Amino acid sequence: xxxxxxxxxxxxxxxxxxxxxxxxxxxxxxxxxxxxxxxxxxxxxxxxxxxxxxxxxxxxxxxxxxxxxxxxxxxxxxxxxxxxxxxxxxxxxxxxxxxxxxxxxxxxxxxxxxxxxxxxxxxxxxxxxxxxxxxxxxxxxxxxxxxxxxxxxxxxxxxxxxxxxxxxxxxxxxxxxxxxxxxxxxxxxxxxxxxxxxxxxxxxxxxxxxxxxxxxxxxxxxxxxxxxxxxxxxxxxxxxxxxxxxxxxxxxxxxxxxxxxxxxxxxxxxxxxxxxxxxxxxxxxxxxxxxxxxxxxxxxxxxxxxxxxxxxxxxxxxxxxxxxxxxxxxxxxxxxxxxxxxxxxxxxxxxxxxxxxxxxxxxxxxxxxxxxxxxxxxxxxxxxxxxxxxxxxxxxxxxxxxxxxxxxxxxxx
Amino acid sequence: xxxxxxxxxxxxxxxxxxxxxxxxxxxxxxxxxxxxxxxxxxxxxxxxxxxxxxxxxxxxxxxxxxxxxxxxxxxxxxxxxxxxxxxxxxxxxxxxxxxxxxxxxxxxxxxxxxxxxxxxxxxxxxxxxxxxxxxxxxxxxxxxxxxxxxxxxxxxxxxxxxxxxxxxxxxxxxxxxxxxxxxxxxxxxxxxxxxxxxxxxxxxxxxxxxxxxxxxxxxxxxxxxxxxxxxxxxxxxxxxxxxxxxxxxxxxxxxxxxxxxxxxxxxxxxxxxxxxxxxxxxxxxxxxxxxxxxxxxxxxxxxxxxxxxxxxxxxxxxxxxxxxxxxxxxxxxxxxxxxxxxxxxxxxxxxxxxxxxxxxxxxxxxxxxxxxxxxxxxxxxxxxxxxxxxxxxxxxxxxxxxxxxxxxxxxxx
Numbered sequence: 140x141x142x143x144x145x146x147x148x149x150x151x152x153x154x155x156x157x158x159x160x161x162x163x164x165x166x167x168x169x170x171x172x173x174x175x176x177x178x179x180x181x182x183x184x185x186x187x188x189x190x191x192x193x194x195x196x197x198x199x200x201x202x203x204x205x206x207x208x209x210x211x212x213x214x215x216x217x218x219x220x221x222x223x224x225x226x227x228x229x230x231x232x233x234x235x236x237x238x239x240x241x242x243x244x245x246x247x248x249x250x251x252x253x254x255x256x257x258x259x260x261x262x263x264x265x266x267x268x269x270x271x272x273x274x275x276x277x278x279x280x281x282x283x284x285x286x287x288x289x290x291x292x293x294x295x296x297x298x299x300x301x302x303x304x305x306x307x308x309x310x311x312x313x314x315x316x317x318x319x320x321x322x323x324x325x326x327x328x329x330x331x332x333x334x335x336x337x338x339x340x341x342x343x344x345x346x347x348x349x350x351x352x353x354x355x356x357x358x359x360x361x362x363x364x365x366x367x368x369x370x371x372x373x374x375x376x377x378x379x380x381x382x383x384x385x386x387x388x389x390x391x392x393x394x395x396x397x398x399x400x401x402x403x404x405x406x407x408x409x410x411x412x413x414x415x416x417x418x419x420x421x422x423x424x425x426x427x428x429x430x431x432x433x434x435x436x437x438x439x440x441x442x443x444x445x446x447x448x449x450x451x452x453x454x455x456x457x458x459x460x461x462x463x464x465x466x467x468x469x470x471x472x473x474x475x476x477x478x479x480x481x482x483x484x485x486x487x488x489x490x491x492x493x494x495x496x497x498x499x500x501x502x503x504x505x506x507x508x509x510x511x512x513x514x515x516x517x518x519x520x521x522x523x524x525x526x527x528x529x530x531x532x533x534x535x536x537x538x539x540x541x542x543x544x545x546x547x548x549x550x551x552x
Numbered sequence: 553x554x555x556x557x558x559x560x561x562x563x564x565x566x567x568x569x570x571x572x573x574x575x576x577x578x579x580x581x582x583x584x585x586x587x588x589x590x591x592x593x594x595x596x597x598x599x600x601x602x603x604x605x606x607x608x609x610x611x612x613x614x615x616x617x618x619x620x621x622x623x624x625x626x627x628x629x630x631x632x633x634x635x636x637x638x639x640x641x642x643x644x645x646x647x648x649x650x651x652x653x654x655x656x657x658x659x660x661x662x663x664x665x666x667x668x669x670x671x672x673x674x675x676x677x678x679x680x681x682x683x684x685x686x687x688x689x690x691x692x693x694x695x696x697x698x699x700x701x702x703x704x705x706x707x708x709x710x711x712x713x714x715x716x717x718x719x720x721x722x723x724x725x726x727x728x729x730x731x732x733x734x735x736x737x738x739x740x741x742x743x744x745x746x747x748x749x750x751x752x753x754x755x756x757x758x759x760x761x762x763x764x765x766x767x768x769x770x771x772x773x774x775x776x777x778x779x780x781x782x783x784x785x786x787x788x789x790x791x792x793x794x795x796x797x798x799x800x801x802x803x804x805x806x807x808x809x810x811x812x813x814x815x816x817x818x819x820x821x822x823x824x825x826x827x828x829x830x831x832x833x834x835x836x837x838x839x840x841x842x843x844x845x846x847x848x849x850x851x852x853x854x855x856x857x858x859x860x861x862x863x864x865x866x867x868x869x870x871x872x873x874x875x876x877x878x879x880x881x882x883x884x885x886x887x888x889x890x891x892x893x894x895x896x897x898x899x900x901x902x903x904x905x906x907x908x909x910x911x912x913x914x915x916x917x918x919x920x921x922x923x924x925x926x927x928x929x930x931x932x933x934x935x936x937x938x939x940x941x942x943x944x945x946x947x948x949x950x951x952x953x954x955x956x957x958x959x960x961x962x963x964x965x
Contacts, residue, residue: 314867315729315867328741331748332770335744335766335770336763336767340759343756346752353749354749453727456903462903463900487867487869490875491869
């Protein structure tokens, strides 16, 4: 079988199921109590800058590893606190990411291959969130609320439900205006509906917790993104490691640029400069305020969702700009750089054509077309300042292609 | 102001709010304990035939007005049981309709004009339902369950919530793949989410009722249709009775054909033959099985939803056939026969253009284009056998136009 076909077949065959909610320390392979995970490759602390560096420092303080920023920086520089890249621990970062050991994560198992993907929780609708490099008492209290109220309540419900199959929810949400990256409204509603009977049963004992969890779910149209990301990671990893495959299995944005992983090229990151963005900024913000502080939610595009399914989600016009025609054209262009059409994830306006899936490094170079990502955008000084359509730079793909050519006999055409 | 502009302005200005759930006997103006309401104009019982006649007889038995079909027919013929048209009592029939005094109805108030519209409850996913002319112990038990469990539970929740504003739910559902006639999946989810906190609070006292109500909601993607219909009736009635207006304010299908009401022509029905249908039938059924037994859900098209918003609901392809392009073209054609674009209800794929609203009898005749309706289809012997795109016949509009010409000085051009 063609190595690219094999890699994509494994990605598409994934059956991601939310099987549990655990702390990052319990769940993530290799996670340590003094470890902080963030976007991008694993690099020394002094390579981080700006908002991503701030977010790492804030993470150390949130976790109680340091009392203030100075102490955190000292410990991060000395190695008493360790920073590593999310992808090396089976999880993916939303914007800056920031996983600490106590944070709850979704545990998603790909029933087909048996591997797992993880993601931590959406912090809520506030524009000031740790993953956007913001930190204050409000951010801290919200993270504690997730840990102490939402996570245990949902954990009981998930266990009572014997897990939650995510593929049917994703498939259905694509028919209800979501693309599972920048729009997760329907998927969040569908997820809530599946667990509500258990919340109801639970409420007899702990009504207040159920009520607050419900309130959080109802106010968080983005909630499901983290499940989409964990499911994406579990699917993409299943396609990783196929000898000779030039299919992309991860894309990252971090404070020094971008990077991609390729199925047949091991765990190396092929790096490039920052992406470009066609953005819609929240009132009071302009392009000058934009700062790239990280982002691994493009794992959704890697598995045929997000920008690769944007024609399923025309309401994104209101959030990130553009027109329905432009969205359809951007979406259609992704068929030119992918290996297959997803057998389960389909786009109603394209008469249920499968979404384009399996980005091929060679096709990107042949066409000069790079992946489009639907993404939230962070501002200097922290916080979300807008959203837009982000274009991966060609350089990541050129860097990967160079490796492929070096070892040309391993990559049959 | 142009009479048609005035009628449509009133339709579009409607702010429908679900204020209560009551029995039909309590809520509907002029409703009597021995009265049964059905689709179409009010006519003598012996005019009804086929499945609609059966449904009326079954309604009498369900209400305990007769012990068997013979007794029911005798009493209906003698006038001991009275049959009237739904529209004469502020409500609208889904398919055959069938309102009896004990059945719960949604009470929807148009806050703008103060008038009310009503609709009874969706019976659930079974294809055998009283409103499709089917009746047995299962149909009866389900109707009793709605009356004794769902209605009181939802009533408490609706009251605790101080009512539920429907326009925001409808507006949002249009961005999530619904057109609020043949697809109500998102609106049902959004409605459920709004009431969940109250169901949760309620569950401490009556967990079993809350659980069963929730189960019904989760299994009933069509649930919201009846709220869409009541909201449509409340909006359309607000546009009725404008002197000189040729705007359609109701469309009905019944066992003898079709009919329309026109804003400036009083409460008369302008009748025509059966509509045509491009249908997708459930497996095992063909066009030969089709029987027209009623339907007033086209009140949704009357106010700019359903077939007039079908380009918001591409997933209907799976249910009623067609392609995305065909749906867009059918939807676009409705702009040629309407007076305005809805200021609140918008279609994402058309870059948020307002839905076409206010069907003008004159424009229908000028263009020869008649309204398209998304509709469920009943079979001979009862039950739903499919769904499709239904075309109103031109004759209703010709009949109305004849009245308009008779009194030409009252209808300025």
